[in-house]
Every structure is written in structure tokens, then in C-alpha cells.
Amino acid sequence: MKIAVCIKRVPDMDVRFKIAPSGTAVDESGLKFDMSDFDGYAVEAAVQLTEKLGAGEVTVISLGADVVQETLRKALSIGAHNAVQLKHDAPISDGFAVASALAAEIQGGGYDLVMFGRMAVDTQNRSTGALCAELLGMPLISAISKLDIENGTVKARRELEGAFELVEAALPAVVTIDEGIARPRYPSLKGIMAAKKKPLATKPAQLPEQRLLLEKLELPAERAAGRIIGEGKDAVPELIRLLKEEAKVL
Amino acid sequence: MANIFAFAETRLGELRRAGLEAVTAARRVADETGGQVHAMLAGGPGIGAIAAKLAAHGADVVLVLEGDAYVHYNPEVLAATIAARLGSGYRAAFFAASAQGHDLVARTAAKLKMPYASDVTDFAFTGDSVTVQHPGYTNKIVQTLVLKTPTAIISLRAGAVLPAENAKTGVVEAITPAMDPATARVKVTATEAGNRGKLDLGEAPVIIAGGRGLKEAANFSLVEDCAAAFGNAAVGATRAVTDEGWRPHADQIGQTGRLVSPDLYVACGISGAIQHLAGMRTSKCIVAINKDKEAPIFKVADYGIIGDVLEILPVLTAAVKTAKASG
Ligand SMILES: Cc1cc2nc3c(=O)[nH]c(=O)nc-3n(C[C@H](O)[C@H](O)[C@H](O)COP(=O)(O)OP(=O)(O)OC[C@H]3O[C@@H](n4cnc5c(N)ncnc54)[C@H](O)[C@@H]3O)c2cc1C
Ligand SMILES: Nc1ncnc2c1ncn2[C@@H]1O[C@H](COP(=O)(O)O)[C@@H](O)[C@H]1O
Numbered sequence: 001m002k003i004a005v006c007i008k009r010v011p012d013m014d015v016r017f018k019i020a021p022s023g024t025a026v027d028e029s030g031l032k033f034d035m036s037d038f039d040g041y042a043v044e045a046a047v048q049l050t051e052k053l054g055a056g057e058v059t060v061i062s063l064g065a066d067v068v069q070e071t072l073r074k075a076l077s078i079g080a081h082n083a084v085q086l087k088h089d090a091p092i093s094d095g096f097a098v099a100s101a102l103a104a105e106i107q108g109g110g111y112d113l114v115m116f117g118r119m120a121v122d123t124q125n126r127s128t129g130a131l132c133a134e135l136l137g138m139p140l141i142s143a144i145s146k147l148d149i150e151n152g153t154v155k156a157r158r159e160l161e162g163a164f165e166l167v168e169a170a171l172p173a174v175v176t177i178d179e180g181i182a183r184p185r186y187p188s189l190k191g192i193m194a195a196k197k198k199p200l201a202t203k204p205a206q207l208p209e210q211r212l213l214l215e216k217l218e219l220p221a222e223r224a225a226g227r228i229i230g231e232g233k234d235a236v237p238e239l240i241r242l243l244k245e246e247a248k249v250l
Numbered sequence: 251m252a253n254i255f256a257f258a259e260t261r262l263g264e265l266r267r268a269g270l271e272a273v274t275a276a277r278r279v280a281d282e283t284g285g286q287v288h289a290m291l292a293g294g295p296g297i298g299a300i301a302a303k304l305a306a307h308g309a310d311v312v313l314v315l316e317g318d319a320y321v322h323y324n325p326e327v328l329a330a331t332i333a334a335r336l337g338s339g340y341r342a343a344f345f346a347a348s349a350q351g352h353d354l355v356a357r358t359a360a361k362l363k364m365p366y367a368s369d370v371t372d373f374a375f376t377g378d379s380v381t382v383q384h385p386g387y388t389n390k391i392v393q394t395l396v397l398k399t400p401t402a403i404i405s406l407r408a409g410a411v412l413p414a415e416n417a418k419t420g421v422v423e424a425i426t427p428a429m430d431p432a433t434a435r436v437k438v439t440a441t442e443a444g445n446r447g448k449l450d451l452g453e454a455p456v457i458i459a460g461g462r463g464l465k466e467a468a469n470f471s472l473v474e475d476c477a478a479a480f481g482n483a484a485v486g487a488t489r490a491v492t493d494e495g496w497r498p499h500a501d502q503i504g505q506t507g508r509l510v511s512p513d514l515y516v517a518c519g520i521s522g523a524i525q526h527l528a529g530m531r532t533s534k535c536i537v538a539i540n541k542d543k544e545a546p547i548f549k550v551a552d553y554g555i556i557g558d559v560l561e562i563l564p565v566l567t568a569a570v571k572t573a574k575a576s577g
Contacts, residue, residue: 013388013505014524026391037506093395096365121505124386125368126347130356139326139435142353145499159500160349161450161508163261165323166440179506180499212365215381215394223531223550228543232557233565239537240569242553247535249456249514250573 001056001149003046004106005080005115006132007039009064009071010122023216025091035071038117040184042177045147046115047079057081059109063101063205065089076195077187083198086205093214095123099131101205107136113154116176118143129176139169145180252341253285257332257354258304259346260293261323262441265300267453268346270307270413271406275344277308277416279375283341286310287418290335290425292328294321298422305420307413312422319431322438323350329357330428336362340401342380347405348452355405366403367395371410375402388505388528408452409511449484451503456514459486459503459530463519463540463559467496472563473518479570486510488526504529516566519559522547539563 011017011031018027035043043060050056060075062068063086072083086105092098106114114136116129126143133140144156144167152171157164159178187195229238243250256276258269269291276287289309291300293316301312315331336343336358345355347369359366367373371392372383380402384393397404451457458480460473470485477483487497489504503510505528515533520526522538522545530536531550538551539559548554555562 011387013390013528017387017390019391026387093393094365095368096359096363099360122387124384124388126352127356127359127366127368130353131360134329134357134360140353140357141436143349158349160261160441161452162443162448162500164440164442164500165438166442167436167438169436179502210365211398212367213396213398215396218392218394219390220385220392220532223536224552226536226538226548226551226554228548228554228556230555232555233562235555235557236562236565236569239553239555239566240573243514243535243537244573247514247552249535250570 001050001053001113002109002111003049003056003058003113003115004109004111005039005042005046005058005060005075006102006128007043007060007062007071007075008036008117008120009033009062009068010036010120013121017219019217019219024214026217033067033071035074036117036120036122038119038177038179041179041181042115042117043075043078043080044182044184045177048182049149059084061086061102061105063088063098069200072200073195074187076198076200077191078185079191081198083200085200085202087202088205088207092207092210094210094212095125095127096131096212097207097210099128099135101207102128103132103135104206105203106132112171114138114172114174116174118176118178129174133174136174138172138174140174141167141169142176143178144175145178147175147181252339254280254287255336255340255343256287256289256309257343257345257351258289258291258300259348259351260291260297260300262443263293263297265303266346266348267413268348268351268406268408270303271408271411272344272346273304273307273309274414275406275411276342278411279342280308283375285341288313290332291315292320292324294318301420301422306415306417308416308418309420310418312420313425314422315425315427322441324431324434324438325350325354325357326434326436327427327429327431328354329361331425332358333361334428336401342375342402342404345405347407351405355403359403362401364399364401364403365397366405367397368405369407370404371407373404389509389532390528449482451484451486451501451508451510454482454484455512456480456483457486457510457512458483458516458518459488459520460491460518461488461520462490464491465560467494469560470496472560472567476516476563476567476570479567479574481574488520517547517551518563520547521545522550
């Protein structure tokens with residue numbers, strides 16, 4: 001079983017972001033970077049599949065500047081077998097261009113299963129996996145929270161707003177991973193040492209012309225400081241008054 | 251004048267609010283740029299009855315794909331059929347940025363070899379380009395993007411456009427699928443309605459959310475009661491709660507759960523971890539009830555009450571009932 005997992009390097013979200021003077025990028029000073037949350041779940045799920053089967057190979061792929069090699073090494077340290085960097089130094093706002101470059105690498109790689117995160121926590125597009133599936137001509141099951149592979153068929157459960165779908169598709173297939181499948185393990189020292197010896201290839205990314213262009217980034221208006229209206233249940237009448245008269249939501 | 255397409259999402263035979271939002275958005279653009287609104291519906295036998303609602307919201311033409319093959323969501327057939335239609339020349343196409351909409355819009359765009367604007371909160375059509383707003387970085391940054399494609403394909407975040415009536419004739423046209431549904435490789439074998447009849451988190455004007463401060467699963471009945479008192483509320487939860495199994499994962503709000511922005515968000519026994527705030531900080535009015543006056547949730551709350559949520563919530567529920575009864 002050959003599995004490809006596409007992983008993206010993103011900043012840690014637990015900060016107050018600043019916009020760079022260009023107006024089109026985040027000020028990266030002082031930011032920490034790691035694999036996007038859902039991509040971590042995907043790598044773990046892929047590694048667990050090969051462990052369960054006792055066979056198979058997990059290839060992690062990341063599109064970006066050389067800094068993504070660090071993210072790829074991390075995936076190798078938690079059990080991926082080999083890594084590919086699709087090198088491109090400038091940021092890309094066109095999700096179709098990203099998907100085209102990833103699909104060009106995956107195409108012909110002989111993968112049985114191709115995994116993506118449900119969304120990247122920075123772009124929040126939720127599009128790359130589905131775009132790639134279509135470009136690869138593979139069936140897609142998106143945002144799955146449970147995954148089984150039986151006799152060459154993926155059986156998955158996915159969550160809709162307030163409902164579930166049970167979905168099946170024959171391999172080779174593309175899946176995008178939601179929370180609930182697996183939490184990534186921490187890299188062990190042994191894993192980190194082993195990762196240094198695993199293959200990491202760098203190739204130029206093949207990008208089409210971009211037709212979705214980033215014009216600017218802005219911070220949303222700050223919330224005005226709120227107020228404590230009281231303690232205990234005696235504060236409820238005042239809350240009701242404010243909800244009615246001030247916030248007008250009741 | 252080029253026409254505007256809207257996909258009206260349905261589930262288990264019912265039209266979803268997101269469907270009306272897409273039609274309303276399409277109508278708005280058609281009124282500005284000219285052209286007709288073509289709204290598409292797909293579902294099991296009888297789904298065509300929904301066409302009247304789409305007409306009331308501005309559809310000039312309602313394209314209906316009806317039959318047993320469409321009882322469950324059938325993304326491959328839908329994407330193939332929609333892409334074939336859009337290929338004949340539409341200025342724009344609107345979809346819902348919902349669980350189903352997300353992959354339908356992406357597959358459609360990829361078939362047309364075009365980028366699209368995902369999860370859009372606002373849009374403007376000027377000349378050849380379309381400018382959109384899309385929140386990113388766990389909603390902490392708003393991105394302004396320009397889409398330069400002949401057809402502007404857009405998925406709309408829930409609530410970005412409010413459904414509005416603007417009645418048109420809504421000529422019904424039965425359409426044929428662009429591929430045989432029997433050859434679809436992805437099969438939805440079941441759709442289980444988790445909380446049928448209840449409001450979805452993405453659509454509810456009010457959300458009552460509970461955290462670990464509720465102490466145990468059984469106490470979520472207090473949250474349910476409060477939501478019922480509002481009448482237009484859904485119940486949400488933190489990851490601490492869904493991890494404990496007190497509520498299903500579908501109820502989780504935050505960075506790795508649902509992103510919501512209701513008119514009113516009541517956080518009960520929730521500390522306000524950054525990953526939780528990521529999912530709800532854009533709510534219009536936030537109320538927090540927490541026994542710890544230092545809890546970070548109070549920093550984003552418009553109104554805070556310090557105290558035991560188990561004691562305060564029933565009083566709040568009773569007060570809301572009284573307030574609703576007196577109009
Ligand atoms: C990668 C990652 C992703 C995550 N994604 C999410 C996500 O999507 N959504 C999410 O919610 N979390 C997420 N988390 C978890 C998040 O960091 C917090 O752990 C979680 O939100 C805490 O939930 P809580 O507020 O219910 O619990 P706690 O942080 O334990 O807070 C409980 C609160 O209840 C108060 N309390 C206790 N008893 C009472 C009482 N009787 N009356 C009133 N108040 C009381 C306490 O003072 C406290 O403030 C994520 C974490 C990581 C690392
Ligand atoms: N630059 C990238 N390199 C590798 N994978 C990516 C990249 N961008 C997006 N992805 C994958 O696509 C998923 C969805 O991203 P998005 O569509 O931007 O929300 C991510 O979770 C990754 O799995």
C-alpha cells in the first residue's frame with residue numbers, strides 16, 4: 001500500500017498576528033511554524049495504516065520554500081518513509097495552482113491512497129484535496145472522521161452539518177482528514193535520528209498561471225472590551241435587560 | 251448578458267438555508283450585471299416541489315435533477331452535470347461553503363480547470379474581475395482576493411448573505427445528468443441525521459455552548475433547556491467536552507471544529523482557549539458564564555457573569571422563557 005500525504009507548513013495560530021508592511025503577508029518575526037493540524041492527523045492515520053498492514057510506504061509532500069523541509073523531517077520522524085519538497089519560494093494564493101503542482105507530483109507515483117488535511121489552518125480554503133482528486137481523476141471522500149480499508153475499498157464516515165454520511169470508494173482514492181481519526185504522536189528521539197537518514201527529494205514545483213490573486217490582508221476589527229455585569233444568578237435580570245435593550249438579540 | 255448559476259443545497263428532501271443564500275447572492279449579482287438566475291436542485295422523487303421557494307427568492311429558471319439516484323448526495327454526477335452547464339458560459343456560480351458544498355464546488359472548478367473563491371463572506375463584481383473577502387488564520391485575518399476567471403465560482407460562508415425574497419417566474423426545467431449515476435465511483439451508502447429537526451450550528455441565530463465547567467454529560471440537559479427556551483438556538487461544545495464523549499464531535503466549535511458567528515453566543519463553563527475562540531470570536535454578541543473571573547473567555551465576552559453555571563443556567567432559562575412570553 002503506497003500512501004501520499006500532502007502537508008503544509010503553517011504558523012502557530014495561538015498568537016496575535018501582525019501584517020507585514022507589504023500588506024499581503026503576515027509578519028513572520030517571532031512566529032513558530034508546524035504542520036497544519038489536520039495534516040498531522042493525516043500523517044498519523046497513514047502511518048497507523050501501514051503499521052496495521054505491516055507493509056506499505058508513506059510519502060509526505062510539501063509545496064513551498066526550503067523551510068518546508070523542517071516540516072517534512074518532522075513527518076519523517078513520526079513514521080513517514082520518504083519526503084518530497086516541491087520547491088517554490090513565493091507564496092501562492094491560487095488554490096488551483098497549488099493543487100495542480102501537487103497533482104503533477106502525485107500523478108504516476110502509483111499511490112493507492114492520497115491524503116490531505118480537511119483544511120489548512122492558514123488559508124482555510126478546504127479545496128486542495130478535492131481539486132487534486134479531480135485533477136488526478138480519482139474518487140474523493142472529504143472531511144472523514146473514520147477510515148477503514150477492506151479489500152481495496154475505502155469505507156469512511158464523514159460529518160455534515162448535524163448529520164453523517166457513510167461513504168465508499170474503490171482504491172486508488174483521495175481522502176481529506178477531519179479530526180477524530182488519529183492524533184499525531186510526538187516524535188521520539190529514535191524517530192528524530194531515523195528521520196535524518198530518510199530520503200527527502202527536492203524538485204521544482206510546476207505551477208500554472210495564477211488567476212486568484214491576493215490583494216491584501218487585514219486584521220478584523222477588534223472586539224470592544226466587554227464587561228462583567230455581576231456575580232451569581234442575581235445578575236441574570238440585568239443580562240436579560242442588556243440582551244433585549246442594548247444588544248437587541250432577545 | 252451572461253447568466254448567474256446557483257446550486258441550491260438540499261438534504262434528505264429538504265432545502266437547506268444555504269441553498270436560499272446561494273440563490274439570493276445570484277439574484278443580487280444578476281440585478282447588478284444583468285442576466286438570469288439559474289438555480290439547480292437535485293434530490294429524490296418529489297424534490298421538484300422545492301422549485302417554488304427558489305423562484306420566490308429570485309430564480310428565473312429552476313433546473314431540476316430528480317430521481318432515486320439523488321436521494322443521497324451524489325457528488326460525481328452533480329459536479330459533472332454542473333461543470334457541463336457552466337462550460338456553456340455563466341458569469342458566476344454560487345455554492346454553499348458547507349460539508350457537501352466544499353467538495354462539490356472544488357470538483358466542479360477542477361473540471362473547468364479554474365480556481366475558485368472558497369468560503370467567501372463578501373463579494374463585489376467590477377468589470378472583468380471579482381473581489382472577495384475570505385477569513386483565514388483561524389478567522390484572525392481577513393484576506394481580500396481577486397478572481398480573474400471567465401466564470402467566477404464562489405462558495406459562500408453560512409450567513410454571508412441573508413436569504414431575501416425577490417419573486418421571479420422560476421420556469422422549471424428537468425435536466426439530464428452528464429454521466430450515468432450508476433457509474434459513480436463514490437457511493438454514499440447512508441445519510442444519518444444526527445439531530446434532525448434541530449437547528450444546525452451554522453444556521454442558528456443563537457448558540458448555547460457548554461464546556462468542561464458543566465462537569466458531566468447529564469448536565470448538558472441544562473444547556474438543551476436553555477436553547478429550547480430561546481427557540482432559535484443550537485447547542486455547541488468545546489473539544490474538552492467532545493473528547494470526554496459528553497457531546498458528539500459534530501457539536502465542537504473551534505479551530506478543529508465548526509466556525510460559527512451567530513447573533514448571540516452564550517459560553518457556559520468554557521475557559522476560552524485560543525483554539526475555541528478561533529471558532530466563535532466573530533459572533534455578534536458573546537455572553538460568558540464562568541466561575542473564574544480570570545478566565546480568558548471574559549476578554550472576548552460582551553457580557554460576563556461570574557459564578558456557578560449549574561446554578562445560573564436554570565435561572566437564565568426561566569428568564570428567557572419569561573422574556574419570550576412577554577414578547
Ligand atoms: C491542535 C488543537 C486543536 C484544538 N481545537 C479545539 C477546538 O476546535 N475547539 C475547542 O473548544 N478546543 C480545541 N482545543 C482544545 C483547547 O485548547 C482547550 O483545551 C478546550 O477548548 C478547553 O475546553 P473547556 O473550556 O471546556 O475546558 P477548560 O479549559 O477545562 O475550562 C473549563 C472552564 O469551566 C470553568 N468552570 C468549572 N466549573 C465551573 C462551574 N461550576 N461554573 C462555571 N464555570 C466553571 C472553569 O473556570 C474553566 O474556565 C484544541 C487544542 C489543540 C492543541
Ligand atoms: N503548500 C502545500 N503543500 C502541501 N500540501 C498542501 C499545501 N497547501 C495545501 N495543502 C494540502 O491541502 C489541504 C487543504 O488546504 P486548503 O485547501 O488550503 O485548506 C492541507 O491540509 C494540505 O493537506
